[in-house]
Amino acid sequence: MAGHVLVGADGSESSLEAVAVAATEARQRGVGLRIVHAFIWPMMRGGGFAAAADALRGQADRLVEAAVEHARAAEPDLADIEGEVATGEPLTILAVRSKQADLVVVGSRGLGAFTGLLVGSVAVYLAAHAQCPVLVVRGRADAEGPVVVAVDGSGDSASAVDAAFAAADRLGTKVLALHVWNTWTAEGPERPGALTPLVSNISELRRAAEDTLADSVAVAQRAHPHVIVERELLEGRVRPALIEASKDARLVVVGARGRGGFKGLIMGSVSQALLHHADCQVLVVRGDMTDTA
Structure with missing residues (x-):
């Protein structure tokens, strides 16, 4: 049915x-x-x-x-x-x-x-x-907390953003769109012994991260105009950022796969850390699903 x-x-x-x-x-x-x-x-x-x-x-x-x-x-x-x-x-x-x-x-x-x-x-x-x-x-969700969504510009991330806005609309709460960026290769943040600079122009990388975050929420924001959205850009490592954000969240929404630090989210250490240590419910969404959550 x-x-x-x-x-x-x-x-x-x-x-x-x-x-x-x-x-x-x-x-x-x-x-x-x-x-x-x-x-x-x-x-x-x-x-x-x-x-x-x-x-x-x-x-x-x-x-x-x-x-x-x-x-x-x-x-x-x-x-x-x-x-x-x-x-x-x-x-x-x-x-x-x-x-x-x-x-x-x-x-x-x-x-x-x-x-x-x-x-x-x-x-x-x-x-x-x-x-x-x-x-x-899992965890003890904060009934007054936001719906946190991990943003990285990938197709699965776009589906996660749509699902996060739909959930926030139902729950009457806001969305916290979180994008984690860094100046190292995609392997760097999870493998500190293999850090290699990705670019030398830090300001350019930061502007690109800001654009990714803004563009990723724009469509969903228009579809759910009553939902308040906060955009947060963090420099650092993906796993600690998501786990920390979950402490004050009602729900964390992630794409099944992504780019950069979110690559292989469900298959690798990032997902395992989130599923074991998140302090609230975790919603996993794939980009090839026809319906949002």
């Missing part, structure tokens, strides 16, 4: 938090909520197979029922809530179902196959293969 928010549930406290956030997102967007619990059923043989299978199925059904009730308690005015038990590897199920969703919401920790969601290849897989924006629920 098109026009809904999709969330994975595994019974953990983190996933229930994600269910509540997903319910709020669905209400704010005016769409339905789909809660999915997925796992691969174990192979069982012998006379007790049927009883064991029924017990596992009952447990899964109760888990989904509890998640649905949690969503209803979080958002009583959201009428369109459905829960489902699906057979398959959970992240594969979420990636496939994301083709019909507006947003996928996941918790930062969980049980079973969701364990270690933000550690290693699992997070990389979901960010790389989901067909809609992915919202990772």
Whole structure:
């Protein structure tokens, strides 16, 4: 079904938090909520197979029922809530179902196959293969804080800016557009032992950074004229800048890939640092997605 928010549930406290956030997102967007619990059923043989299978199925059904009730308690005015038990590897199920969703919401920790969601290849897989924006629920978001968006002039960054303005419009808050620049090669800030000057004209580089930041927010600003935007240009390293900005943010929005210091954001150390250490929710957007978050 098109026009809904999709969330994975595994019974953990983190996933229930994600269910509540997903319910709020669905209400704010005016769409339905789909809660999915997925796992691969174990192979069982012998006379007790049927009883064991029924017990596992009952447990899964109760888990989904509890998640649905949690969503209803979080958002009583959201009428369109459905829960489902699906057979398959959970992240594969979420990636496939994301083709019909507006947003996928996941918790930062969980049980079973969701364990270690933000550690290693699992997070990389979901960010790389989901067909809609992915919202990772973590940290303690500042309810009065801005939506922070990482800007670098790339296609994915442009999509992230659009998503950030749309989110700020829904939330009634401002956008903080952040662009980090430096005078070194793209490898330099993350590899201090290999610093090589990129240009000798620092003022020219700074003007180019200012132009990138201004141009990157111009279109989204016209589309959302009521959203206040603050532009901040920082010289330094990308990871510390984003993590620091997340401390006072309601949401951080990033593109899946980018230029310069944001290159390979979801595949490299920058994304891992943000997903492990951000103090608020993180929304990942790719440029090839047709819809903004």
